[in-house]
Amino acid sequence: MNTDTRVVRSSGVDSLDFMLFEGVNSYRNVAPDAQLRWIREAAAHHVTHSQVYQRLAAAQKFTADQLERPADLLRVPLISSGSFKRRALAASGSRQVKLCTSSGTSGTKSIVPRDGLTLERYVGSVLHGIRDFLEDRERRQALVLGPPPHEVGDLWFTYSLSLAEVLNETDYFVSDGRLDSEALWRTLTTLESGVQPVIIGPPSLLWDFLEWLSQQRRSLDLSAREAFILTAGGWKLRIDESVDRDTFNRRIHDQLGLPAERLRDVFNMVELNTVIFECEKQQKHVPPWLHVSARRASDLEAVDEGESGILAYLDPTALSYPAFILSDDLGRVSHQICGCGRRSAVMSIDRRLRSIEERGCGLRMRTYASQGTSR
Amino acid sequence: MTISHRRVTYRNGRGQEIVGVLSVPDDRRWHGVVYLVPGFERQLYHYGPVSESFCRHGFATLRTDLTNHRGASEGEMRHFTLASAADDMTSVVSQLTAAGEPVVVVPSSLSARSAVRALAEHQLASGLVLLLPVVDVDYTVKRASVSQWNLDKWRDGTVTDPTTLVLIVEHEIEANFARAAIEEGWCGIDSVRSEIAQIKAPVVAICARQDDWVRAEDVEQALSAPGAGPRQVVILESTSHQLTKNPIAVRLLIESLLTTIEQIAELDARPIVHLEFEQVVSTVRRERRWAKSKYHDLSEEESASVSTQGSSQGVHP
Numbered sequence: 164m165n166t167d168t169r170v171v172r173s174s175g176v177d178s179l180d181f182m183l184f185e186g187v188n189s190y191r192n193v194a195p196d197a198q199l200r201w202i203r204e205a206a207a208h209h210v211t212h213s214q215v216y217q218r219l220a221a222a223q224k225f226t227a228d229q230l231e232r233p234a235d236l237l238r239v240p241l242i243s244s245g246s247f248k249r250r251a252l253a254a255s256g257s258r259q260v261k262l263c264t265s266s267g268t269s270g271t272k273s274i275v276p277r278d279g280l281t282l283e284r285y286v287g288s289v290l291h292g293i294r295d296f297l298e299d300r301e302r303r304q305a306l307v308l309g310p311p312p313h314e315v316g317d318l319w320f321t322y323s324l325s326l327a328e329v330l331n332e333t334d335y336f337v338s339d340g341r342l343d344s345e346a347l348w349r350t351l352t353t354l355e356s357g358v359q360p361v362i363i364g365p366p367s368l369l370w371d372f373l374e375w376l377s378q379q380r381r382s383l384d385l386s387a388r389e390a391f392i393l394t395a396g397g398w399k400l401r402i403d404e405s406v407d408r409d410t411f412n413r414r415i416h417d418q419l420g421l422p423a424e425r426l427r428d429v430f431n432m433v434e435l436n437t438v439i440f441e442c443e444k445q446q447k448h449v450p451p452w453l454h455v456s457a458r459r460a461s462d463l464e465a466v467d468e469g470e471s472g473i474l475a476y477l478d479p480t481a482l483s484y485p486a487f488i489l490s491d492d493l494g495r496v497s498h499q500i501c502g503c504g505r506r507s508a509v510m511s512i513d514r515r516l517r518s519i520e521e522r523g524c525g526l527r528m529r530t531y532a533s534q535g536t537s538r
Numbered sequence: 539m540t541i542s543h544r545r546v547t548y549r550n551g552r553g554q555e556i557v558g559v560l561s562v563p564d565d566r567r568w569h570g571v572v573y574l575v576p577g578f579e580r581q582l583y584h585y586g587p588v589s590e591s592f593c594r595h596g597f598a599t600l601r602t603d604l605t606n607h608r609g610a611s612e613g614e615m616r617h618f619t620l621a622s623a624a625d626d627m628t629s630v631v632s633q634l635t636a637a638g639e640p641v642v643v644v645p646s647s648l649s650a651r652s653a654v655r656a657l658a659e660h661q662l663a664s665g666l667v668l669l670l671p672v673v674d675v676d677y678t679v680k681r682a683s684v685s686q687w688n689l690d691k692w693r694d695g696t697v698t699d700p701t702t703l704v705l706i707v708e709h710e711i712e713a714n715f716a717r718a719a720i721e722e723g724w725c726g727i728d729s730v731r732s733e734i735a736q737i738k739a740p741v742v743a744i745c746a747r748q749d750d751w752v753r754a755e756d757v758e759q760a761l762s763a764p765g766a767g768p769r770q771v772v773i774l775e776s777t778s779h780q781l782t783k784n785p786i787a788v789r790l791l792i793e794s795l796l797t798t799i800e801q802i803a804e805l806d807a808r809p810i811v812h813l814e815f816e817q818v819v820s821t822v823r824r825e826r827r828w829a830k831s832k833y834h835d836l837s838e839e840e841s842a843s844v845s846t847q848g849s850s851q852g853v854h855p
Contacts, residue, residue, distance in 0.1 A: 177786075180784075180786050181776050184783060184785070184786065184787070185748065185776070185778055185780075185784055260814065260815060260816055261816070279814050279815035279816070280815075282815045282816075283785050283815050286785075287785075290783055299780075300708065301579060301707065301708055302709075312823060328823055328826060329819055329822050329823075332826065333826075357708060357709070
């Protein structure tokens with residue numbers, strides 16, 4: 164070792180990873196060139212490492228170096244989310260650590276293989292969203308309306324909820340499929356001073372908690388604690404009980420003392436490796452690395468600004484599988500500047516695709532990719 | 539490879555109990571202890587994955603919670619001062635060395651400032667590795683204080699009652715922190731520089747280029763005085779003071795740390811194997827569970843291969 168001061172400069176943090184783990188104010192300083200570069204690099208990776216994606220790219224005469232301008236991103240071959248229902252589309256060479264499954268609400272379960280780096284970047288997308296949308300606080304307690312880690316298995320939704328514990332002190336309030344509202348109430352009323360509670364869970368269980376509060380003739384005022392409520396996962400099998408956003412906002416205000424801006428829905432699906440957060444205006448902002456577009460069912464071309472189409476995602480954070488997804492959702496993408504001041508695209512989901520006709524070209528893509536996986 | 543974890547306790551100069559966890563691998567390749575000291579508002583469980591990495595590379599670690607701070611040790615956070623942290627480190631290191639254990643002290647952030655004085659005064663450690671070290675206390679407090687509070691409010695007489703509570707990084711502490719920092723000479727880079735120059739053991743500082751709370755050039759300046767022992771500064775590019783939330787930066791940090799400590803311990807370099815994602819997750823969960831029991835329950839739920847032992851006073855691995 165030297166006796167004088169020596170400076171050793173270590174580098175090696177990829178710019179995408181830097182964005183995920185360290186990026187701040189990135190919704191206000193959008194850099195389309197960086198997004199293009201990240202997606203181009205991911206496309207090149209999947210063309211090289213995924214047999215299915217290689218075949219799909221060859222059929223569409225696609226190579227990653229065709230991605231020269233942001234508009235070229237619409238040429239990236241898409242894998243139907245249905246393809247994951249047949250077989251996990253693992254990239255060769257990746258060291259898979261977890262087979263993540265969907266809930267299978269609408270039929271067969273999807274299986275998505277994630278390796279360590281892909282999972283790490285998933286957590287990075289959550290950290291990035293927390294920094295920009297929920298304030299970067301240290302003294303925070305996550306209250307998860309989901310089962311503890313030893314009960315979650317491979318189900319992606321509950322597994323990803325359980326990762327809250329990696330980031331913050333966390334308590335879980337579902338065991339053996341039952342929500343313990345009394346325990347949640349007790350925790351909320353006895354939290355240490357200065358600790359911000361963040362309730363995370365599906366809207367149906369949050370609704371159950373509100374019902375329980377009504378039955379018990381109890382209410383809470385979480386405004387002084389600057390609490391956040393994050394809903395995720397939708398109503399799933401309880402879709403018939405779902406309520407509109409205004410009704411939900413009102414009830415959160417009346418029973419928990421929180422304004423609508425403290426209630427945020429976050430979006431993810433098992434095939435997507437990024438969590439999409441809502442801002443204080445309850446708008447879902449597309450993070451800077453993710454490309455989201457709404458496509459016409461007939462030819463998969465992009466629909467006009469603000470029109471409804473099949474939502475497609477180009478997510479460069481996944482390395483163990485190609486996260487270039489044609490989803491089963493109809494939705495819209497807007498590039499108008501949101502009332503919150505952030506300049507990123509904003510997306511919304513209208514509803515799930517219901518019929519073969521609606522799926523159109525998307526169904527054909529699924530068939531193609533499924534044939535590919537079985538070869 | 540088996541790692542045994544043990545709850546240990548010490549007493550500082552003020553008689554307060556310091557609680558820690560000693561982790562010893564069965565294939566230990568150095569008879570000394572790597573002593574990981576949390577920074578301000580951090581607790582020993584935050585260093586679980588770092589400790590795990592050290593153990594997997596043959597090093598025993600000790601982690602303690604600071605007194606007058608968050609965590610399992612005694613005292614209320616509002617009484618925290620740089621001197622109270624220095625007292626903790628002096629007490630622990632002197633008890634370790636009295637038991638024949640060489641110690642490399644690895645303090646983080648604000649604790650690094652305290653460690654410099656403790657080691658300059660007592661010369662007890664075999665090495666000092668400063669992580670993201672605070673060298674300009676005024677600058678860091680200004681940057682870290684969510685309430686815009688700073689030490690000048692004590693200097694200019696805006697605050698005169700040392701029991702007044704001020705908010706620093708989401709924690710209320712007494713303004714006595716500021717009084718003591720100013721009156722006891724903890725402020726200014728020159729004071730750190732002269733203290734580092736007195737330390738006879740090797741001193742290495744690892745800092746982050748994008749750190750909003752600590753300027754890398756200040757750290758270089760603090761280590762620039764001709765010293766009694768070897769000096770080195772490692773600057774990690776593309777990361778910040780929130781380094782623990784960046785797993786890639788953490789891997790770079792662990793590589794730098796292991797290499798540094800192998801050099802201090804005069805050991806041959808071994809290939810570095812990082813924890814997998816799921817290992818990090820299970821370590822974090824385990825550590826949070828241990829913290830809830832104040833480290834009385836060090837049982838392993840997820841890994842049957844790791845044995846645990848009971849509680850004891852002091853360290854006799």
